[in-house]
Amino acid sequence: MALLHASLCASPGCGAAMSPLRWGAWLLLLAGPAASTASPADESGGARGGGRGDGERGARDEPQRQHHDSSYGTFASEFYDLRYLSEEGYPFPTAPPVDPFAKIRVDDCGKTKGCFRYGKPGCNAETCDYFLSYRRIGADVEFELSADTDGWVAVGFSSDKKMGGDDVMACVHDDNGRVRIQHFYNVGQWAKEIQRNPARDEEGIFENNRVTCRFKRPVYVPRDETIVDLHLSWYYLFAWGPAIQGSITRHDIDSPPVSERVVSIYKYEDIFMPSAAYQTFSSPFCLLLIVALTFYLLMGTP
Structure with missing residues (x-):
């Protein structure tokens, strides 16, 4: 201590200049390591003592270790609750919510996408018997289909207006409530997945009670008998019907509607096709008959 004091007070008047506060700081500095570090004699004595002394010391230290473990477990649990649990007790962050199915817009028909509507005049994607839209997005074509059915809705790409040898995309409602997009090829009147x-x-x-779906498929595809290139023009076959255990069955009507002419994905049109219930009143003969009857009623008999 005297040597340390001499080294610290090399300059004259050092002892007189050091305040009691500085002396207290130096004393704490000197006492800290000595109080926290065991001497070699203590360690060697503990090692030589062995036996009962170690057992008694271990018995005394055991409650302290248990208390330490318990305190650490409580801290870890509280930290987990604060960091990873919400107020309701559920882990977070939670998975992002699934975006709901965006409704099909019909005000874009004939402008930014082509549409086919089959059913009542003025119907939309939620009220038509059958609805289809298409639009180009980069190297893909996006299709939207909807039909008044609990089974399936499909579109076929054909080189003629007849069923057979057609590339078909179908949206099928299965028994689990899901709507799956499947690929078929018409072999005669039978669709092969x-x-x-x-x-x-x-x-x-x-x-x-409607099956609605949306999907994309590439415009150009490698040569394949069952997949057509959409950059070419095709007749579109429209069909829908019931499903049994997720498998499609015969379409609802005997003669499903077909596009009047080949369809080009590079030309957007809004085409309406009246269903059977409205075709009678929209035929040219019936219109002529209605005009003649109206004229007769207005003019009266001669």
Whole structure:
């Protein structure tokens, strides 16, 4: 201590200049390591003592270790509750919510996408018997389909207006409530499912007794008998019907509607096709008959 004091007070008048506060700080500095570090004699004595002394010391230290473990467990639990649990007690962050199915817009028909409507005049994607839209998005074509059915809705790409040898995309409502997009190839009047499915970005919903879906497929595809190139023009076949255990069955009507002419994905039109219930009143003969009857009633008999 004297040597330390001499080294610290090398300059004259050092002892007189050091205040009691500084002396207290130096004393704490000197006492800290000595109080917290065991001497070699203590360590060697503990090692030589062995036996009963170690056992008694271990018995005395055991409650302290248990208290330490218990305190650490409580701290870890509280930290987890604060960091990872919400007020309701559920872990977070939670998964982002699933975006709901965006409704099909019909005010874009004939402008930014092509549409086909089959059913009552003035119907939309939620009220038509059958609805289809298409639009180009980069190297893909996006299709939207909807039909008044609890089974399936489909569109076929054909080189003629007849069923057979057609590339078909169908949205099928299965028994689990999901709507799956499947690829088929018409062999005569029978649709064979093809494992190679060009659809992507698929989404579908079954709501209000309607099957509605949206998907994309590439414009250009490698040469394949069951998948057509959409950059070419095709007749579009429109069909829908019931499903049994997720498998499609015969379409609802005997003669499903077909586009009057080939369809080009580079030309957007809004085409309405009246269903059977409205075709009678929209035929040219019936219109002529209505005009003649109206004229007769207005002019009266001679």
